[in-house]
Amino acid sequence: MANLLNPANPLFPDVYQIEVLDRVKGGPGGTANRQAEQLLERTAFLKKQIDDAVSGALTVMFASKLKVGRTLSMTGDGSWNVTFDGSGNVSAALTLANSGVVAGTWPMTTVDAKGRVTAGRALLAADIPALDYSKITTGKPATLAAAGITDAQPLDAELSAIAALSATGMIVRSAAGAAVARSIAAGTGITVANGDGVAANPVIALTSSGVVAGTYPKVTVDALGRVTAGAALAAADIPALDYSKITTGKPTTLAAAGITDGALATHSHTLSLGDGAAQKISWGSGQRLDVVAGTNVNIVYDDVAKKMVFSTTGVLSGNADTASRWQTPRTLSLTGDATAALAVDGSGNVSAALTLSNSGVVAGTWPMTTVDAKGRVTAGRALVAADIPALDYSKITTGKPVTLAGYGITDALLASSYTAADVLAKIKTVDGVGSGLDADLLDGFDANYLRDWNNQINKPTTLAAAGITDALVALSAPQQWTAAQRGAVVTLTDAASIAVDLALANNFAVTLAGNRTLATPGNAIAGQSGMIVVKQDASGGRVLAYAAGWVFAGGPAPTLSTTANAVDYLAYYVEAPGRIYLSAVGDIR
Structure with missing residues (x-):
């Protein structure tokens, strides 16, 4: 008996194949x-699956298109929407929401936590x-x-010439x-x-x-x-002196000067007009004031104010070349690039706002x-960068250093250092009684200068080169040790929190008299390593906890021996301040 090939899915029983010898039943x-x-x-089964898929009761594993197209959208910091039914790829432009900044180019910007520019402005000092x-x-x-x-003396040939002098006397620049x-x-x-x-x-x-002697x-x-x-x-x-040469004590009044044929500055003259006929008063070029017949006009000249004062008991008529006001007020107005309006009658000054x-x-700075x-x-x-021209150094008018040290210049001498004593030091080449000069110099330097170690050349740079055998070598340089080297073991103070100062030593020891916490080490510097010997007291059962900063292989802290007088070794290595690796070797016998 055989079966027809069964489809891979669903897993139904094999379809029976009718054999030649089967009885038809x-x-x-x-x-x-x-x-x-x-x-x-x-x-x-297949029909139900299809019906469920069409009705939505069954979620199909694969489909080329959604039955109902969906709208995908975004809001908030940006807006975006697109209709999608799965039949193909779709795309649409995403529009970011305005952040509040005015569009433009800003050298100084304000951003929010999302990195968006929310404001912009020009640079301030x-x-x-x-x-x-x-x-x-x-x-x-x-x-x-x-x-x-201005406080420096440049190096030049003149100073070199002074330094080369060998004779005594006052120094003179001859050329x-x-x-x-x-x-x-x-x-x-x-x-x-x-x-x-x-x-x-x-x-x-x-x-x-x-x-x-005298005056x-x-x-x-x-x-x-x-x-x-x-x-x-x-x-x-x-x-004989001109009066202008007398600058003090001169009289300021006619009386003080004894002058009797002069007139005081404050006086006036009165002229009365009015002989029954029309009169006119003329002055200047083409200037005239007409006076009605029978009018009395008084003219007073004020010598102090330098002006003529007119008064009349009658009526003046006609057009005056000048007047105190217009007969009809006028309006003056402006249009175009600015607007303004003024009502003027000439009786006084007027003003108006010009807009x-x-x-x-756009208003702003x-x-x-x-x-x-x-x-x-x-x-x-x-x-923008292109707006700023290349500037010469002379354009920097503030903040410039004014000393050699401020500029970092090392090839000039301070002007203040060229005192008389400095010049004397330059020309110390011959003896002179009381001059402070000494001819017994070596290359221009006296004995005290040569005794100063800092002034020597070709100085040895190692202990061996200097022939020194009783000094310690520098630990900051590689060394080869020919004898054993060891560090002292510092006993830690037993307390609820055991303090460890890594600046004191590399190796430490402590005996626990109770449950304790090993504090975060002080003065930890990356690269230091050593050992901490932890011993139980005669009672035993003491538990050691660890403060922050200690780290352990695999994560959990090691559990130490708790039997009486038990000894454990804690090997440590400082990876960085606040992170010290610790490994325990327990129950040392």
């Missing part, structure tokens, strides 16, 4: 109906940090003058890059002591001219300009602006 379960029954069962001089990589001055340094020793010699009417300045400072004195308004001098005699002034000695027309620029031919700002924006 109908009815339920009969041989003739067995195949039909098995196929019917499969067909019914406070935004730029203080910069070290080393951050300036271009345009730095190469000379003292360019740097504006460019040349110096010689000079002395002061006596002359007519002058005496000189210590003219070369070697024994002491030169003293120059005038010989007596014969005049008696004289009139003196006699010789050909050398020395006062040889003195006397009081005589009337003939005072020349400029908008130029199109802009480091870069666009202007029109009338000088009005029409647009503004933030600075």
Whole structure:
């Protein structure tokens, strides 16, 4: 008996194959109906599966398209939606929500926790940090003058010439890059002591001219300009002076000056007009005031105020070249680039608000602006790198260092160091009584200089090269030890929290007299290692816990021996401060 091939899924019993020798038998379960029954069962199962898939009662494993297309959407920091039924790939633009920033280019921005720019503005002075001089990589001055340094003395040939002098006396620059020793010699009417300045400072004195010491308004001098005699002034000695030469004590009034034929500045003159006929008053070029017949006009000239004052008892008529007000008030108005309006009648000053027309620029503070031919700002924006021109160092007017140290310049000498003592040190090459000079120098240096170890050259750099055998070698350099080296074992203080100071030693020991916690070590430096010997007291049963900072292989802390007098070794290694690896070797016997 054989079976037809069974489909892989679903796993139903194999479909029976009718054999040649089978008896044909109908009815339920009969041989003739067995195949039909098995196929019917499969067909019914497959139909139900299809019906359930179509109705949605069954979730199919695979499908090429959704029955009902779905809309996928996003909101919040961005908006996006797309209709998707699974029949193919779809895409749509995602639009980010506005963050609140004004669109533009900003050198200073504010961002939120999601990295979005929420505000922007121009740079302020406070935004730029203080910069070290080393951050300036271009345009730095190469000379003292360019740097504006005034407290330094440049190296030059003149100083070299002074240093090369061997003679005694006062130093004189005889030519460019040349110096010689000079002395002061006596002359007519002058005496000189210590003219070369070697024994002491030169003293120059005038010989007596014969005049008696005192104060004289009139003196006699010789050909050398020395006062040889003195006397009081005589009337003939005072020349005639212009009044302008008298600068003090001059009178300020006619009475004080004794003048009787002058008029006071504060006075007036009155002129009465009105002889029955029309009059006119004219002054200047083409200026005239008409007066009605019979009018009395008074004219007063104020000498102090420098003006004419008119008064009248009648009526003035006609058009005056000037007037105090207009007969009809006028309105003056402005339009175009600005608007304003003024009501004017000439009786007094008037003012009105002038309103400029908008130029199109957005109100704000802009480091870069666009202007029109009338000088009005029409647009503004933030600075970009291309807006800032290349600047010469001279344009930096503040914050520049003013000393050599501030610039980091090492090839110049401080001007303050060139005192008399410094110059003397440069020319110490010959003896001179009382001069402080010493000819017994070696290459220009005295004995005290040569005794200073810091001034030596070719100094040995190792103990062996110096022939020193009783000093310790530097532990910061690789060494080869030819004898045993050991560190002391420091006993830790037993307490509820056992403190460990790794600066004291590498190896430690402690005896537990109760349940304890091994504290986080102090002064831990990466790379240090050592051993901690932990011993139970005579009672035993003590438990040791570990503070934060200790780490262990596999995670859990080791459990130590608790029998009386038991000994455990804790080997440690400092990976970093606050992280010390610890490994236990238990029950050492």
